[in-house]
Amino acid sequence: MFTSVRTDEDDDGYRRTAERLSELVKEIPGFLGEDSARTPGGLAISVAYFRDLAGIDAWRRDARHRAAKEYGREHWYERYSIHIARVERSHDHARS
Amino acid sequence: MFTSVRTDEDDDGYRRTAERLSELVKEIPGFLGEDSARTPGGLAISVAYFRDLAGIDAWRRDARHRAAKEYGREHWYERYSIHIARVERSHDHARS
Numbered sequence: 001m002f003t004s005v006r007t008d009e010d011d012d013g014y015r016r017t018a019e020r021l022s023e024l025v026k027e028i029p030g031f032l033g034e035d036s037a038r039t040p041g042g043l044a045i046s047v048a049y050f051r052d053l054a055g056i057d058a059w060r061r062d063a064r065h066r067a068a069k070e071y072g073r074e075h076w077y078e079r080y081s082i083h084i085a086r087v088e089r090s091h092d093h094a095r096s
Numbered sequence: 097m098f099t100s101v102r103t104d105e106d107d108d109g110y111r112r113t114a115e116r117l118s119e120l121v122k123e124i125p126g127f128l129g130e131d132s133a134r135t136p137g138g139l140a141i142s143v144a145y146f147r148d149l150a151g152i153d154a155w156r157r158d159a160r161h162r163a164a165k166e167y168g169r170e171h172w173y174e175r176y177s178i179h180i181a182r183v184e185r186s187h188d189h190a191r192s
Contacts, residue, residue: 001097001143003131003133007191035141036135036139037099037133037134037135037141038133038135039132039133039135040136043131043133045131045132047097047099047141073189077189077191078190078191079189079190080189081186081187082186082187082188083183084183085181085183086182086184087179087181088181089180090177090179092177092178093173093176095103095169095175
């Protein structure tokens with residue numbers, strides 16, 4: 001779970017990198033999917049789902065992901081929080 | 097974690113109820129905080145943090161919360177997913 005507030009800096013570079021990372025994470029074994037939402041001018045929440053902790057660790061160690069995070073800390077994010085969490089129960093609902 | 101896609105229905109009623117629920121959840125013992133983001137016309141993600149499962153269960157059983165969910169299933173949500181997850185590691189970063 002990645003919760004962040006952006007700076008005003010370099011929106012194009014940010015978007016390109018975000019799109020590239022969205023493609024890269026799909027290659028990680030055990031990656032299940034991703035949900036993202038962003039309130040304009042406010043908070044963004046991205047949740048990446050993995051089958052197990054090994055997948056999360058592989059993504060955390062990915063060199064291209066690490067480089068983007070390092071650049072992002074300096075340029076793109078006012079603040080962010082990362083929570084690693086184990087899903088214990090899930091429930092889906094869809095209109096029929 | 098509550099991930100949802102809204103219908104077009106009754107935005108005022110939805111907003112009033114969402115604000116009321118945001119106040120009510122603060123009364124639940126063990127409630128730690130809430131993060132929300134919504135992409136206009138797209139996905140919304142709300143994450144409520146609790147100290148323990150007892151707090152999550154108390155909120156799940158709350159009659160006013162249940163009534164809002166029941167109404168929401170019929171009127172406000174195209175679809176939603178709920179994930180109950182245990183936070184195992186966290187990391188915060190803020191610009192100095």
